[in-house]
Amino acid sequence: MKKLIALLAFCLPMSLLAAPIADTHTEMAGCESCHEGGTPSSDLAHENQTCIDCHGDLNALGGVHADHAGMMECTDCHITHEEHDANSGCESCH
Ligand code: HEC
Ligand code: HEC
Ligand code: HEC
Ligand code: HEC
Numbered sequence: 001m002k003k004l005i006a007l008l009a010f011c012l013p014m015s016l017l018a019a020p021i022a023d024t025h026t027e028m029a030g031c032e033s034c035h036e037g038g039t040p041s042s043d044l045a046h047e048n049q050t051c052i053d054c055h056g057d058l059n060a061l062g063g064v065h066a067d068h069a070g071m072m073e074c075t076d077c078h079i080t081h082e083e084h085d086a087n088s089g090c091e092s093c094h
Helices: 002-017 021-029 045-055 086-092
Strands: none
């Protein structure tokens, strides 16, 4: 039991903070939740629309998101299949 608790304490924060978005979302709802038929589109338009359908658009999300409304797509800052910090790309423009 102690071992189980230690394992959970170790795994939970890891999976919440570091896991790639694609992995957390595949566990929740499968590849099809972002990819039409499970297959990536060439322009990611479908993928970006799925983000908006579930989370709302940049204006609705507020904060740093609203600062970029009408200028950027979700996938410009969120690299879904990598462990990636969405804060890491700001310097390339600011
Ligand atoms: C949260 C939405 C989301 C989920 C869930 C997701 N993907 Fe993706 N996938 C993307 C996005 C966005 C890209 C574009 C590249 C990127 O941002 O990582 C992508 C890229 C890809 C690519 C192109 C190669 C690459 O890695 O760049 C493949 C292949 C792929 N996904 C397959 C899958 C499979 C198979 C699953 C289920 C096991 C899955 N994806 C789940 C959003 C998702
Ligand atoms: C089917 C609905 C759905 C889709 C599609 C979806 N999300 Fe999510 N997402 C959720 C839920 C539910 C959570 C967990 C609760 C929360 O944090 O809102 C979540 C969590 C997140 C998180 C917090 C970290 C994590 O991985 O749990 C980020 C960042 C995120 N989503 C970004 C995206 C992006 C970017 C896309 C499009 C590529 C996307 N989501 C597509 C439903 C979705
Ligand atoms: C200008 C870059 C940028 C763009 C574009 C962007 N995000 Fe984010 N997003 C961030 C940053 C930075 C965080 C905070 C990450 C952290 O500190 O963990 C974040 C966090 C999130 C979270 C976690 C919950 C929260 O609000 O903190 C969700 C969900 C999310 N973004 C969804 C989206 C969706 C959906 C889109 C497209 C409509 C999007 N993001 C576009 C930079 C961006
Ligand atoms: C692709 C380029 C790009 C990236 C990456 C980017 N921004 Fe921006 N950002 C812009 C542009 C363009 C504007 C609107 C024009 C302006 O006012 O500078 C803007 C506006 C802002 C604003 C509103 C205040 C202002 O300067 O007008 C803030 C705050 C901001 N960005 C913070 C961030 C943060 C934090 C990140 C990383 C999570 C980030 N940006 C990533 C291009 C970018």
